[in-house]
Amino acid sequence: MIAIAGAKGGCGKTTTTLGLAGAFARAGRQSLAIDTDRQLPDLHVTSGVDREPTVTALDRDTRWQSVAQEIPAESGVHVLPGPKRSENVEIDTVLEWLDADSAAVLLDCPSGAGPDVIEPIAVADAVVVVTTGSDQSLSAAQTTVDVARRLEVPVVGAVVTHCDELPPSTESRLEVPVLAVVPELESPRSSDVARQAYDEAVAALSDATQARTGDDPADGTQAADPASTGGSPAGVPDDTSGDARADGVDQDGPAAEDSGGFQWHGDPTDHVATGIGALDEAVGGLPPGSVAVLSADPASQSEYLLAQFTATRGTLYITTERTEESVRHALDAVDVDVGSPTIRSLTGDGALDEATELVEELPDGSNLIVDGTARLERADRDSYLSFVNALKERMVASDGLALLHCLSRPTTPENRPSTEHVADAVFEFETTDSGLDRLAVPKFRYAGACTDPLELSFVNGAGAQRAAEHATGRRTGTNIDEQLAGPTNGDGTDQGDR
16 A cells, blocks of 8 residues: 655645556556545546545445446556545545555555655555655655654655656655656656556565565565555564564563553654653654644643653743643742743634734744644634644644643543544543542553553652742743744733743
C-alpha cells in the first residue's frame, strides 16, 4: 500500500496516483486507487467514475473488488472515491480492513501535513512524495518526507511534475531518489511521454523493493512489496509479533520493563523532553511535531503536568477559562520546575479565531498549551477541524510540541472525539483510592501500548526556589513574548508579563 503524498496543493498527486495505477496495470498487475481526502475528494472526477460507492463501503466482510469501479478506458485500474461529508468514518480503520491480495494499492492523500494526511500515511507501507519543481513545492515536499519519517514509514522516492528538467539538487534536498519527471502536459494520463515516465517509476519502485530487502531472485525468495497491504514495509520491523524490537532486543526481556511497559520502535534520542519526569524517563519525551491530549478531572492535580511542560522550552500558554494573572499565580504556587511561558486568555466568542492566529505565529521550537479545550470544541465541526489541522501542521513545520488539556464535563463537547483522534498521544490523569497520581497512556502513535500506568511525583522544592527568584527579581526559563504579537499594557510591555 503506497501513499501518494505532497503537502502543497495542486502539485499533481491525483494525476500521479492514476498515472502509477495505470503503469501497474500495463505491467500486468491489477491496481486500486483510493481517495483518502475528506475535504476535497476529486479522484472520481479525474478518473471519470461515479461518486459512489465510496471507500466507506469497505468493511471486514466486503472485498474491494465488489465495490471499486474499473476505469472504462484503462483495463485493470480500479477506483474507490473518497468519503462524502455525511459519511463519518475513520480512514485508517477502513484501510486496515482492506485485503488487497496481489493488487497494487495507491492512496491519493490530501494536501497539507495535518491529521487527515497522517491517517493514510500511518497505515501505508511506503510513501511516494509528489512535487513540482518550484522552491515552494519542494519545501512542502520536505515537510511530507519529515512527516513520513516521524511515522517510521519509508519514503521510496519522488515524482516531480510540471517540469521538463529535474531542478538541481532535488534528490539531495529531499534525501530520496527521483522516480520520474513528468513535464507540463494537457492530458498527462493519455500522453506517451507521461506514460513512459510512470512506467519507469513503477519499475524503479520494484527495484527499490528488491534492493531494500536484499532478496535474491535466484534463490526463489520474494521481496515484500509496499504496493500490497498485509504486512510491514520492506526494511521496517513487523511489530505484530511482539517478539523483538528493530534493534533486536527481546521485548519480553528487561528492555521492555525498563521502558515502563512501552514496546519502543523509535529512537528516543530524536525526541524532545516534555518536563514530565515519568513520561520522559519511560519514552524519552515526544517527537517534535507531536500533538498530545491530557484528559483529566477538573478537581485533579493535572495542572502540575501543564506546569512541568513549560519548563523545557519557550511556551505559549492559551487559557480559555481563566485570566492570565490567575494562571501566573497558579504556576508560581506549584512545587515543580516551571518555565516562564507567554500566557494568553481567550474567553470571548472569537476564541477559536484568536487561537488559530496565535498558533500560526508560534515561533519554531516552542511548546503550546491549550488549557481547557471545551470552549474551542463547541465550535461548528468544519471550523474546529480547520483549527486542529492548522495546529498539527504548525507543530510539524516548527518542530513544536502541543499539549491539549481536555477536562471531563457532565456533557462531552461534540468535537472531543476529533481532538483525541488528531492527537499523536493521549494521556489520562488518574488518582487512585490511596491518593496516588498516575498517568495512563491509551494512545501513543510512536510506540506500542503502555502496559502499566506511570506513577507521578510533584514535589521537588521548586516552589521555594521560585519564591527566592521572585524576591531577587530573577526568573528562569525562556519567554517567547517578543516573538508573538499581542496586546500590551500601555507602557510597551506585553500583557503576558503582568
